[in-house]
Amino acid sequence: AAVKACQDPKWHRYTPAGGLPELKQAIADKTLRDSGYRVDASQVLVTNGGKQALYNAFATIVDPGDEVLLPAPYWTTYPEAIRLAGGIPVDVMTDESTGFRTSVAQLEQSITAKTKVLVFVSPSNPTGAVYSPAEVEAIGQWAVEKGIWVITDEIYEHLVYGDTEFASMPTLVPEIADRCIVANGVAKTYAMTGWRVGWMIGPNDVVKAATNLQSHATSNVANVSQIAALAAVTGDLSAVDEMKIAFDRRRRTITKLLNEIDGIVCPEPEGAFYVYPSVKGVLGRSIRGKVPTTSAELAALILDEVEVAVVPGEAFGTQGYIRLSYALGDDDLAEGIGRIQDLLR
The missing domain is CATH 3.90.1150.10 (Aspartate Aminotransferase, domain 1)
Incomplete structure (x- = not known):
């Protein structure tokens, strides 16, 4: 697919900053297929890898001085993206005694009047920890009750082993959808790290604002990469x-x-x-x-x-x-x- 796109002059031009319409629809379809979360293509923003999806998300919803709950150990990019948006990362420490997973009780101890966002990651980089569906639901319900946003990184959704089950928070807690951003991409599941295609899914107003931001930062993701990603997400697993x-x-x-x-x-x-x-x-x-x-x-x-x-x-x-x-x-x-x-x- 990528080779054909290279040979087709129509992909040598600018395309919409938010992503090719056919790829956005395919991502919406893939999200329903893989996690049971039904979204419209208008809720999808195609980004230059998962990192830009996360940066766009923080930059769009975090105001200077907002606190962001960040369970640790965490991927190195999260606190930097939070700081770039003017936010304050608040480490929520976990260790092997809890399977490197946080809990509602622990989050309750960390929340303050300044808390704006919870970063939620399952499966985890660097620990490989996976939250059970019951744990995902409990944390999601807690976030709804507290009125905070959740940015959930689902980049490793397919890489779970044995009887372990991946669970998507907005699927289990539909009422969080209006305050939830899902980050994902083709890097891990499809082993396409160098193609730099990720995406964020969220409420329409947030995605519109993030698309405007991206239009001034990088414009569209390379078309050849988007065509390759389209082939990946519409193919079998x-x-x-x-x-x-x-x-x-x-x-x-x-x-x-x-x-x-x-x-x-x-x-x-x-x-x-x-x-x-x-x-x-x-x-x-x-x-x-x-x-x-x-x-x-x-x-x-x-x-x-x-x-x-x-x-x-x-x-x-x-x-x-x-x-x-x-x-x-x-x-x-x-x-x-x-x-x-x-x-x-």
């Missing part, structure tokens, strides 16, 4: 199912291998393609003549000594953890974890 089988195998492998290392405790993730092990038992230990005291120092040591890249927990708002991705080949995965095992044993 057989390739996604095959990818999930491989991810599930690697998920179990990496968890097992990491838990064999003294001082590392690695919960088995339920979604996405990351593990987020605690390395607190390794910190303070002498490793090849060096003594890392933070996860950032440990990540740097692993990179320097065995040339394996991991991301320290500090990047996600929590210290004492590292994030590793298992979105790579089985041989590379075994090699990388083997090097870490040799270093830390």
Whole structure:
């Protein structure tokens, strides 16, 4: 589809800033098919990847000084997008004792008169945590009662394993739809990270305002990328199912291998393609003549000594953890974890 679009002169021109009409309709259809959430094409804004969808969302609804509840660990872009919009990120700390999931009780302790938005992510980057339908519904009902917005990032919606079930908040709590923005894209489900196609779904007035913002910032997403995304979201999910089988195998492998290392405790993730092990038992230990005291120092040591890249927990708002991705080949995965095992044993 992309090759044909490159060869067709009509796709060499400007197109609507909010996205190709046929892609917006396909996204609306895909959303109903995959999550049961019925929306109109006019509620869809096609963006340059999920990052722009999130930035547009925060920039549209957050006023300077507004507080945004942000469960941690969180993806590194969220707090920066909030700050760019003039908002104040308020970390809501979670850990492995709760499966890296927040709760209504914890959110209740964090809300103030200045709270405007809750960021909700399931499955999670970096932890792979997935909220149950009951948890999603409870948090959604709480947000409705409090009158706050929810920005829910559903980019990993198809990457859940075993009996784990993905649940979309506006589907379970329809009354939140007027104060809810859904961010999504083709990057993860369809392995199209470099094509830079994402989208946001929300109330018509918010999407109209965000479209106006985007028209002045970037205009339309590249047409060839939009045509490729159209082919992806209207196609079947057989390739996604095959990818999930491989991810599930690697998920179990990496968890097992990491838990064999003294001082590392690695919960088995339920979604996405990351593990987020605690390395607190390794910190303070002498490793090849060096003594890392933070996860950032440990990540740097692993990179320097065995040339394996991991991301320290500090990047996600929590210290004492590292994030590793298992979105790579089985041989590379075994090699990388083997090097870490040799270093830390």
